[in-house]
Amino acid sequence: MTDDKDSLDKLRQDIDRIDRRIHELLVERSGVVAAIGRAKRPDGVFIRPGRHANVLRRLAARHSGPFPLLALLRVWNEIIGPMTGLQGPLSMAVAEGLDDTAREFYGSYTPTALLADPAAVLDRVAAGAATVGVLPLPGPGPRWWPLLAERPALRVVARLPFLGDAQPALVVARMAPEASGHDHSVVADPRPAPEVPAAAALRRAGLVAVGPLDAAEPAVLAVEGFLAPDDPRRYELEAAGLAVLGGYPVPLAMDSTQPDEQDLTKR
Secondary structure, eight states, rough: HHHHHHHHHHHHHHHHHHHHHHHHHHHHHHHHHHHHHHSSSSTTTOOOOHHHHHOOOOOOHHOOSSHHHHHHHHHHHHHHHHHHHHSSSEEEEEEEEHHHHHHHHHHHOOOOOEEEEEEHHHHHTTTTTTTTEEEEESSSOOOOOHHHHOOTOOEEEEESSSSSSSOOOEOOOOEEOOOOOOOEEEEEEOSSSSSSSSHHHHHHHHEEEEEESHHHOOTTEEEOOOOOTTTTHHEEEEEHHHHHEEEEEEEOOOOSOTTTTTOOOOO
């Protein structure tokens, strides 16, 4: 019994040693993050959707052992949220029903305003009262996406959940989306009766339509690849009457397509 107790005490001491090291590394990381914040312009963008996605992708790629991957990524999101807050204000405007989705990605203690009206979420982000807005996928609910099309300063920058089965959502911010190396762009067709179907316009621009973000709203499509603000393919789309609403790093929760995203390229 004594040997067992000694062994258990030693293992607990190992846990305490590891905990101290984790804490020391978090303190060290926060110092580096604060220095990055000081190096940025006062009006700089503090969220980095593409980098955030790639941090999680690297963790997932190297992870092993019994600790659940979803829990690991949640731990890192809880770290990234407060660390981002060391560089500049970080707050969320969140549509009703998406609180868990938003906090899972941006951290439990990120200041959050829950709003019943998706249009109010856009207003809050546009006014600078929130860093990001978390909105439902364009679908059977209120049609908020035409309002986004009218506000070029706001763009889709992320899609949630990054892993897991939380309620799906899009994230908008006052910034251009950031490429991560594996991205989808969001293209909308606001025309009531287009002369040229959206899929044909996309093919002409050399783009592949993955499918609607939600089957209930076929006018808002996910498109393979990243469309930078100066990408000449955007001009082709805009000339055809389509609007580029932003883009997002493809979540780990998705393979090449979501079940509700069906290939439109042959239509």
